[in-house]
C-alpha cells in the first residue's frame with residue numbers, strides 16, 4: 001500500500017465530516033466544496049422501499065448506501081444489531097423498527113459529525129432503542145459475543161485493511177449470529193496506484209468479490225453467500241451474508257416447530 005492506513009482514514013473522515021455538516025445530505029444539490037458526491041444514490045435505486053422510509057427524518061436519508069442490508073437480514077423482535085459505519089442512521093432506524101422495544105440497534109461511526117447528525121435524527125424520530133457510538137469498525141466499542149446481527153452499508157470498502165473489520169465483527173457476534181453487508185466490489189483487479197482523496201468515493205478501496213468472500217472466511221465466518229447484486233459493470237454492489245458458526249444450517253424458528261411435530 002502506497003499510503004499509511006491513517007492517511008486514508010483521515011481523508012475518508014474529512015470527506016464524510018463535510019457531508020455530515022451539510023444540512024441536506026448529498027443527494028441534494030452539492031455545495032461548492034463537495035461536487036464529487038460519487039457515493040450518492042437515490043434510495044429507490046439501491047433497494048429501499050419508499051414506504052419503509054416514510055417517517056424517517058430527511059437528514060437520515062443521505063443517499064450514501066449501495067444496498068439495503070436491513071431488508072435481507074431477517075431481523076426479528078428482541079435482536080441486538082450493530083451497524084458498521086452508520087452515517088446519518090438510516091439503517092439503524094430501519095433495523096430498530098424490526099428489533100422492537102425489546103431489541104437494540106447500535107450504530108458505530110468514526111466521524112464525530114456523522115455521529116452527532118445521527119443522534120439528532122434519533123431524537124427527531126423519537127426512537128429509544130437506538131444508540132450511536134464514535135469508534136472505528138476495525139476496533140469496535142462493543143463487548144465480545146453480545147450481538148445477533150451485524151449490518152453495514154457501503155463502508156467496508158473504505159477501510160484500508162478489511163481483515164480487522166471482519167475479525168471484529170466475528171468477535172462481537174454471539175455464536176450463530178450473522179453478518180449482512182452491502183458493499184462495493186469489483187470484478188477485475190484493483191487499480192495500481194492509491195489516491196487517498198479518491199478512496200472516499202467507494203471505488204479505490206473495493207476488493208474483487210472473490211477476495212472479499214475470502215477475507216470473510218478467513219475471519220472465521222461460514223456459509224458466505226451473495227444475496228443480491230446491483231450493477232453489471234466491473235464495479236458493482238453486492239449484499240453478502242455469512243454466519244458465525246453452525247446456525248447457518250439451522251432452519252428459521254417456524255420450520256423448526258413444524259419439524260418437531262412431523263419429522
Ligand SMILES: C[S@@+](CC[C@H](N)C(=O)[O-])C[C@H]1O[C@@H](n2cnc3c(N)ncnc32)[C@H](O)[C@@H]1O
Pocket residue numbers: 009012013016039062063064065066084085086087088089090091108109110111114135136137138152153154155158159
Ligand atoms: C458511504 S458512508 C455510508 C453511511 C451509511 N452506512 C449509509 O448507508 O448511509 C460511510 C460512513 O462510514 C464511516 N466510516 C468509514 N470508514 C470507517 C471506519 N474505518 N470506522 C468507522 N466508520 C467509518 C464514515 O464516517 C461514513 O459515515
